[in-house]
Amino acid sequence: MATLFQGLPSSTAFSSSNKFNHVPAPTSFSERKSSIVTVRSDARWSPVLNYATHKPQRLITNAVATKADSSLASTSSKPGHELLLFEALREGLEEEMERDPCVCVMGEDVGHYGGSYKVTKGLATKFGDLRVLDTPIAENSFTGMGIGAAMTGLRPIIEGMNMGFLLLAFNQISNNCGMLHYTSGGQFKIPVVIRGPGGVGRQLGAEHSQRLESYFQSIPGIQMVACSTPYNAKGLMKAAIRSENPVILFEHVLLYNLKDRIPDEEYVLSLEEAEMVRPGEHVTILTYSRMRYHVMQAAKTLVNKGYDPEVIDIRSLKPFDLHTIGKSVKKTHRVLIVEECMRTGGIGASLTAAITENFNDDLDAPIVCLSSQDVPTPYAGTLEEWTVVQPAQIVTAVEQLCQ
């Protein structure tokens, strides 16, 4: 843990040239080492105190320190392995299932079929039909069943074949998942992970293109995270499974086939922290999930035009990492939020309120929030494109903001 993270000045983390056409690598090696080191844009690191639960996230420090000459040099000599995002999710899931026999999966077609997006492929053969349970099509009930199992000692991961289907489970998620720890006076904990693909895909139609983060965010007692790269997908999956709180992990249909290199060593990320994607000076762009890629694409254009945007993937949709966000706002004084959520009552709306409440004095301009339009996602490709935020809009917004 004491290893210094050496020599990654902010400007090299993302040069404008070649990083934006594919998945950007994690911004610094320190992120790989430890879930509790946050990277600041001035290349100093500072530890966030790790308030250990009874399952401490300890492995990270040892993992890197296995070699005697533990330093960045050794990390870079272990390049890790390449895989796609859905495989990263599967790896995280598999590791946790091996580690703790109480971890189980339930959902439609997760077992023999391997999951509609292959996140659970092969797990049923390995762990058995009871640990990777194919459920009938009854979201409300099997979500409730997962909650009951969690209250009696198991650690289920409930998969919604599409996040939108979890609307049918809203009763259980809101009333039971979020509230039972409180109404029972703390007697029962509900360590479930509810996960599934959501977001706007390629012409999937309105009902399969929903973003439920806005509906779930008001439920007290749950945490929500959104993954966007293979690296953070695996890390967040593991963190969510180990968490004693109910966590909703939002994946995106279009990101499952992203390829990237992730460390061989075991690592767990923090559920509450945001990820610095690209440090900058002029404007803070807050985003999550698929919009991260639209933002990075826009950033390429912006850098060519002479702007220096700071891009943060907020990752934790509830609660917000006000520290990373706040530090950024205090530096750049301008905020642009880019999200795929609906305009009304979305994550961006909450984030705007939170920033205004906490950092109003640091803002030189009103916060601009680019969200999807309040339109049921049309089937037609052209119309679908216009409901979602595109890189050109991001570029225009930054230009206007920085005037």
Add this chain to the structure above:
Amino acid sequence: MSFSATNFAQPRPVPVGIRSNEKSLSSDPFRFRFRGSPSFLGSPHSLRFNPTPPLKLAIPHSRRSPAAAVTDVSNGKMVKSSANMLITKEEGLELYEDMILGRFFEDMCAQMYYRGKMFGFVHLYNGQEAVSTGFIKLLKKEDTVVSTYRDHVHALSKGVPARAVMSELFGKATGCCRGQGGSMHMFSKEHNLIGGFAFIGEGIPVATGAAFSSKYRREVLKEASADHVTLAFFGDGTCNNGQFYECLNMAALWKLPIIFVVENNLWAIGMSHLRATSDPEIWKKGPAFGMAGVHVDGMDVLKVREVAKEAIERARRGDGPTLVECETYRFRGHSLADPDELRDPAEKARYAARDPISALKKYMIENKLANEQELKSIEKKIDEVLDDAVEYSDESPLPPRSQLLENVFADPKGFGIGPDGKYRCEDPKFTQGTAHV
């Protein structure tokens, strides 16, 4: 060990639904013959009704339990042949005490409510004690009970102390849920009572999950002693709700160790069961999913107990779920706010004559299992328990402000990282309960 769904795709022939005063059992699976027309349910208007069952409790044909030894001999009382007794004296007294506790507790609740000691929605269980006592007194401590908003007596039967339940109702910090749950959310980890749910039907999947846990422990974690069963209590109104059917399906499919206990008291607030349900015979819905469906007279604790025994044994063996429909009745309104104007007074009178406590009392006295004195002393004891519970609750402190944020998350890191870089739960305002989340 992997278990394949194909193993239980075939519903095995299920035991016939037993009606506990049926003299002979049909060997035809999935069908059930019973006396008279399917008008055993009371109706609000036309007075079709069952003749009052004989007070001497009939023993179901196959239920002659040789193990029902009588211990009265040691007390020097002359008793008749023990082979016919369904219960021993100890068991009888235990059942009586539990039902008296339930009844007196609920009456005390009503009193306290009208004195302004508790607020909100309070749903009382008067009249239905036979179901709670009949089932729960057969359980082990590790077995799980899931209930609805009408959960005070289930909590008491399961062993939650009257003090803890009463102070929860008073909203005090010493309540079983620290005052945070209230009347409709009774929980006890120690006694494996996992709710207490305000929306009907939403506890049934949770119960299914508890049963799943038990099966998982046995088959995946290989814990040989994991034969715990789960009881899910709910009403007739719930039986028209999707969650009920979805869970019947899953429980039968995976042979979960669960018993679905329907407390059919014929009324869902002001909606008569017959007006809400296309086929009012709920027990029939069990065989439709491949599980045993049983109808029992829920005003008779001994009949309920016999049915419960079989259902619990079935679940413990790993032979899957049972659906038990208990015909019962609530003597009070749906809640203390319900004027209860829709129910026919004649119907109420009919069921009042079948008061389960009076019935058990009569049985015990007639069969020389106990005398008036002993039963009176039980009632006195319960009076004292309740007075103590009320006194304890009165004197208990209200929850302090510092309690406000403590149980929102099991891991309070869930409140996130504040602007200063520290986790918000580190903020002293959190321990004082004055932080805004």
